[in-house]
Amino acid sequence: MTEPSRPDPDALLSSLQRDERRARRGRLKVFFGMCPGVGKTYAMLRAAQQELRDGTDVVVGLVETHGRAETEALLAGLTVLPRRKVPYREMELAEFDLEAMLARRPALAVVDELAHSNAPGSRHPKRYQDVVELLDAGIDVHTTLNVQHLESRADAVRQITGATVRETVPDTVFELADQIELVDVTPETLRERLQEGKVYLGERAEAAAEGFFRDANLTALRELALRFVAERVDKRLRELRGAAPVKTIWRSGERLLVAVGPSPSSVQLVRWTRRMAAAQGASWIAVSVEASRSQSAAAQRRVEQNLALARELGAEVVVTHDDDVAGALVRVALQSNATQIVVGKSRSPRWLDWVRGGSLVDRLLRQAGPIDIYVVPAERAAEKTADWSEWRPAEAGPGREYVEMLAALALLTSVSWFLVPHAGYLSIGLLYLLAVIALSLRVGRGPVLVAGMVSALTWNFLFIPPLFTFVIAKFEDGLMFGTYFVVALIAGQLTARIRAQERHERLREERATALFQLTEALSAARTLDDAVFAALRQADALFAARTALLLGPGPGLTPHFAGSCSLTEKELAVADWAWRNRRKAGRFTDTLPSAEGLHLPLVRDDAAVGVLVVRVERDASLTLAQRDLAESFATQLALVVEREQLRTASAREQLLAESEKLHRALLDGVSHELKTPLAVLDAALEQFASADAGTRATLLTEVRTASRRLNRLVNNLLDQTRLESGTLQPRLDWCDAHDLVNAALDGVRDALGAHPLETAVPADLPLFRADFALMEQVIANLLLNAALHTPAATPIFLAAGIDRARSRICFTVADRGPGLPAAMRDRLFQKFQRGDAAKAGGLGLGLSIIRGFVVAQGGEIVAGENPGGGAVFTVYLPYAPHGKVPTE
């Protein structure tokens, strides 16, 4: 009994995702042929004409007609974009204008020759990248491609035709195609066309034409093209089966891992793996293992090129750090669930393999367990350097180490020459051994191995009898020599390995420390600016680079002031691209590599919050590990920026809530405060006509009280507004405290009612500078406040004085009321705070306005407890004596 077969959820998901992606993207149709001259462009234009007739908005981005009249005729009626002129080495290249096409946004764009390489300085190095961007923008694209330009077929084509193909298109791009139209003619027809001169052959191809267009070649190419399309159809079929519940066999989880080194043979390895993966319908990973010994810049560049190729061919790329290549490969394979490991055939000398404990393949076989190992021979035709020595840390250490080693051995040898009569030649061997081990602590693996051999031979030649020959006479000497040789090699090797590991640990440690320091600096920073500043300075030091940070959101990016380099228009454009596409760009990347800086987007979830720009000198470079670290920096920064943006958002939210609360309080308060006196006025005036004389007098008093209350309320609101709008400009002038107190009292005498008022202003109080009108209101409001919050008939005190020691004038208003509740004191001077015991009336603006006025004049106000009960408010104003007043 078999389980009812169900579609693999992963397959379903990927099928769905693909559908979804396609829904958003433009559709790609590729006119595919075996070689130039089969009529791809012609077919493409015919299709475009058909689309035009169907009412589609078709724009021709670029078509190479090569002067063929039939093809040119097909352009009639089609909109053709003017080409972009690019100056290049004294000539002018005409390129496809991506910007114009994106701006024009037709439904269908026609762009010939997918494999074309753009002129240097274009946005993308390759035209297929332009096409991908068009698709991303939702524009359908028709394009043409020959089989030899397919990345995974380039090798095969070279084997068939002998010509190396430079312009290739990654298979992943080809797989974006929703439709492939195979443009096929028989080799005979093609040759006929060739003879009729209907096929354009580029200037360079002209000479090779006879070779290239041989019948045998054409047949092979045709087969290649046909098979490729058939394979694809087969694959689509399998995809469909994956989604349908009829599947019987599903080889899930097949995954290939290819080891990539600096050797050119790695290129073939990568292509081979890509073919295998495609055939098996499996995903694949390219792994580069960086040893602790630094590689030459050239080797590193080759590794990067090889990895870039793998990425283009659709591989996931992993870079790991380990001195044990086999161990690292197996570790990555296990982590990523790879089922097959592909390595090149080792060409390292046998003895070296033996020293290492087996060749790479041997060690892989030993450690790999259930993982299949494929060993692919490197092609002879490949460059001579293609051998596995590249897998070791570069063999040639600095020559200085060899010189050092030889000098040490020479010194030891001359010393031994004098020692040998006393110590005997056997102990000399021990001295040599000691020297080899000591050297292994100082120099690299290569010099140590050489030291082992050189010392063994020297010992034999100079010290082991018979002297000055490499002959060993006695058996025990032979045994001794053999043992020495092996021990020296092993000891040297072991120590070197330990040292290498140490260095590797140190590198790793440095990296971890850098990240740790960054995290620490970021978490210690209190503001975003601090964080950015700390991070950029660290990056500057770590990468020996100049850095800049550009932050969104908004219509564009804004450079952060902490950056250590300014960006040109062009760099800003690159940053903008990286930001909008959420992909890294600029130097060391596939997009706009001619830029000066490496542009890393700070990606959070589905948005980029900014771009980190790292710019090193033209001749300097960033290692893979450094770029990795830079990306980690970008990730960390993205976190911080996002955190800050969230914080700002929540603070704004809180502020809004707060201000809404205030508005509500204001509205409630104002409406109540306005309505009460209005109601009084209304009622009093209505009764007025019918009232007798006595009642009229009472009513008039009420009307006056109500109107004064309204007046006060409006004044308070206006004052508060003046304070908040910042339009309040105190006019400081010399003031006389007596005048001030009198003026204030004039305004409030009626409102004080039954409260007895005691004033104490010293007769000799000097003049001081203040805004008379503001101070008058401050004192008046304090008096009113006291009257409002204390029981009737309790006294109110008003005093003025001078504190000469602290150069300040003070005004004090005290009462014998209930005093200030402790809980109230903190928010006393905030707006809309009303005393709990306050009688009806007042908006709670009084004290807030008072404080505003006092602060505006450079003073302060303090609330306190009156000894013996009640509240005290004291206003302090700065005091400075005035200039001399002439008596006459």
Next chain:
Amino acid sequence: MTASTAKPAILVIDDEAQIRRLLRVTLEAAGYAVRDTETGALGLNDAAVNRPDAVILDLSLPDQSGLDVLRRLREWTHLPVLVLSVRGEETVKIAALDAGADDYLTKPFGGGELLARLRVLLRRTQPTDAPSVHRFGDVEVDLTQRTVTKSGAPVHLTVKEYALLRLLLQHRGKVVTHRQLLREIWGPGHEEDTHYLRVHMANLRKKVEDAADQPAFLRTESGIGYRFTV
């Protein structure tokens, strides 16, 4: 032209209809003839055509600032002008007074206060000579003799104190700004030295007022100047 036979004519320039109505009622009840306009332009026109005895001018008008209207008026006439303003606009008030307004009132104001101010302004324009002897409380000031007595006893005033007192008496009942006083007494270079004024005013009050810290006659106008009231 003697205004004693005809009712004094008052021109009100204010954009608020309700204020105009209220002023008309109050002023007509007090025996004035009232004309009113709602814009500065109409007001200027009316003043030129009808030659009122006094103008009540609101400083905030819709078409042009009251200050501009005042300046245009002062280009050709010295007729008394009372400006209306709101609280908190001290700068505007001072500017108006310095530009030639004769007095100001802060809204809201009582009818009694308005009529008192208006009386002072109209009296000043009477063609009778200004009195040379002023009496207030138990103080007598003879401006021709330059003598001051309090309760019959001579009061010795310094030159500046006397000048201050004389200036305020000449503008009896009317506000005089700090700037006007300083320029008149100390000269144009001392318009900002308000402490001169404060010090001399304090001394003057001690000599002529009954209670110097609660002056009955030499009153302070908050942030604007002084006024001699009776």
